Amino acid sequence: MLNKPGEKHQRPHAILVAYPLQGHVIPSVHLAIKLASRGFTITFINTHSIHHQTSKAGPHGEDGDDPFASVGKSGLDIRYITISDGLPLGFDRSLNHDQFMAALLNVFSAHVEEEVEKIVKSGGPPVNCLIADTFFVWPSRVAKKFGLLSVSLWTEPALVFTLYYHLDLLRLNGHFGCIVVLLSEKNSNEYGPVLLQDAREDPIDYVPGIQSIDPKDIMSYLQEMDTSTVCHHIIFNAFKDVKGADFVLCNTVQELEPETISALQSKMAFFAIGPIFPPGFTKNIVATSLWSESDCTHWLNTRPPASVLYVSFGSYAHVTKSDLVEIANGLLLSKLSFVWVLRPDIVSSDDADPLPHEFKEETGDRAMIIPWCSQKQVLSHPAIGGFLTHCGWNSILESIWCKVPLLCFPLLTDQFTNRKLVVDDWKIGINLCNRKPVSRIEVSENINHLMSRKPMNNFRKKIEETKKMLENALTATGSSEKNMEQFIKDLEVTIQKRCNKE
Numbered sequence: 001m002l003n004k005p006g007e008k009h010q011r012p013h014a015i016l017v018a019y020p021l022q023g024h025v026i027p028s029v030h031l032a033i034k035l036a037s038r039g040f041t042i043t044f045i046n047t048h049s050i051h052h053q054t055s056k057a058g059p060h061g062e063d064g065d066d067p068f069a070s071v072g073k074s075g076l077d078i079r080y081i082t083i084s085d086g087l088p089l090g091f092d093r094s095l096n097h098d099q100f101m102a103a104l105l106n107v108f109s110a111h112v113e114e115e116v117e118k119i120v121k122s123g124g125p126p127v128n129c130l131i132a133d134t135f136f137v138w139p140s141r142v143a144k145k146f147g148l149l150s151v152s153l154w155t156e157p158a159l160v161f162t163l164y165y166h167l168d169l170l171r172l173n174g175h176f177g178c179i180v181v182l183l184s185e186k187n188s189n190e191y192g193p194v195l196l197q198d199a200r201e202d203p204i205d206y207v208p209g210i211q212s213i214d215p216k217d218i219m220s221y222l223q224e225m226d227t228s229t230v231c232h233h234i235i236f237n238a239f240k241d242v243k244g245a246d247f248v249l250c251n252t253v254q255e256l257e258p259e260t261i262s263a264l265q266s267k268m269a270f271f272a273i274g275p276i277f278p279p280g281f282t283k284n285i286v287a288t289s290l291w292s293e294s295d296c297t298h299w300l301n302t303r304p305p306a307s308v309l310y311v312s313f314g315s316y317a318h319v320t321k322s323d324l325v326e327i328a329n330g331l332l333l334s335k336l337s338f339v340w341v342l343r344p345d346i347v348s349s350d351d352a353d354p355l356p357h358e359f360k361e362e363t364g365d366r367a368m369i370i371p372w373c374s375q376k377q378v379l380s381h382p383a384i385g386g387f388l389t390h391c392g393w394n395s396i397l398e399s400i401w402c403k404v405p406l407l408c409f410p411l412l413t414d415q416f417t418n419r420k421l422v423v424d425d426w427k428i429g430i431n432l433c434n435r436k437p438v439s440r441i442e443v444s445e446n447i448n449h450l451m452s453r454k455p456m457n458n459f460r461k462k463i464e465e466t467k468k469m470l471e472n473a474l475t476a477t478g479s480s481e482k483n484m485e486q487f488i489k490d491l492e493v494t495i496q497k498r499c500n501k502e
């Protein structure tokens with residue numbers, strides 16, 4: 001219960017469950033801080049596995065078992081709990097991706113429910129809402145079970161949300177899933193009198209809030225023929241569940257995707273509150289990295305402004321060995337300096353050293369190859385002049401914030417759709433390759449094109465304008481700030497109404 005008559009105003013208590021992947025944990029942690037700064041009590045739930053990895057990656061210093069300990073000292077009320085994702089700690093989640101996803105699909109909610117029940121019955125500050133990542137398949141069901149409001153956190157652009165949200169429309173129009181055509185007996189084959197047709201290839205122009213999108217730009221899962229995978233089950237169930245959410249918070253900016261967001265707002269309480277960054281942007285007040293960060297600052301300090309390309313493919317996607325070799329050779333041919341984040345599992349966690357043997361020798365002093373870094377710090381360094389990226393949404397927002405133009409190499413999931421926004425709509429970057437397969441010549445040409453300071457490279461000007469848009473959104477009268485205030489107001493009104501009914 002929030003406020004009984006005569007009681008002093010009390011801000012909500014939210015349980016926030018982070019999706020156990022790097023690109024989701026980061027915005028979840030910073031949302032927790034944002035809400036706590038506005039007076040919320042937050043109980044933040046991580047999995048044991050994420051906790052173990054971030055602790056190992058350190059340095060936690062004095063924070064020990066609670067990564068929020070230092071923000072707690074500054075008066076924010078964030079409590080921290082870890083629970084099992086259903087798998088043992090030592091299980092290689094990257095190598096056994098589908099088993100990991102199956103655990104999240106089938107087992108994780110039982111652990112969440114057990115913990116939510118404990119918190120609700122603990123006698124601590126009464127809990128009002130459950131904030132959970134949209135990719136979970138259970139949030140609104142679990143919230144209802146415990147009488148809580150359900151707040152869905154979407155960590156990708158609104159465009160991606162609305163495409164998943166309108167999956168039935170895509171299916172109905174033949175743009176998603178194969179189409180089964182019944183044939184006459186005469187045409188029947190060994191599979192019977194049916195023909196499996198590929199999905200349509202013409203542009204999609206009927207989804208509310210999207211003028212037109214080419215099927216090659218929709219999320220990888222929606223381009224696949226086999227829709228029976230564990231990821232498809234997650235998507236189907238998650239987007240069924242989100243229709244029961246009371247609010248959706250999206251890590252985007254109203255001005256970046258105005259039509260898409262307006263169309264969604266006519267259907268649901270959808271709030272664009274991004275970019276969700278930590279206070280101070282480069283300062284890591286709460287440890288979130290799953291791998292130890294190598295420090296590139298000294299090396300970068302020795303390089304001229306905007307002369308270094310930053311290369312990273314995020315935390316999740318894998319690159320094929322042949323593409324990796326072409327990119328490596330393209331970097332060599334480009335003659336430019338670069339920082340390359342090569343995660344230990346970038347090809348696979350059972351291929352520890354996927355680069356060509358002589359590569360490190362040949363690049364010598366002009367390259368820094370590291371397993372992980374503080375990306376926000378690297379992007380903020382004046383020596384960085386471009387970002388070769390897989391187009392993860394956090395990377396795009398961070399790159400815009402640092403006014404670093406993008407070279408796009410999408411690998412899976414929303415990254416194809418994000419590329420469209422960056423290259424085709426906002427014109428703040430270019431494609432790494434326009435032809436397939438990836439070739440070293442094209443890679444080096446496009447790297448040089450991105451990094452050249454020619455005035456015709458309009459994307460530099462465009463990215464400055466886009467940064468301004470993000471900056472404005474976060475000012476006191478900006479759209480994201482106002483949306484956040486509105487969300488909190490609406491949430492409190494709904495909670496209060498519930499209290500009054502009890």
Ligand SMILES: O=c1ccn([C@@H]2O[C@H](COP(=O)(O)OP(=O)(O)O[C@H]3O[C@H](CO)[C@@H](O)[C@H](O)[C@H]3O)[C@@H](O)[C@H]2O)c(=O)[nH]1
Nearest residue numbers: 023026155314315316341372373374375376392393394395
């Ligand atoms: O060396 C590194 C590399 C990355 N990062 C950070 O890790 C995050 C990576 O996030 P993102 O760029 O979104 O990529 P993924 O880790 O691949 O994120 C997953 O989650 C995103 C949000 O849902 C999706 O957009 C992506 O497609 C999906 O792969 C960013 O905040 C980076 O700053 C570091 O701190 N150090």
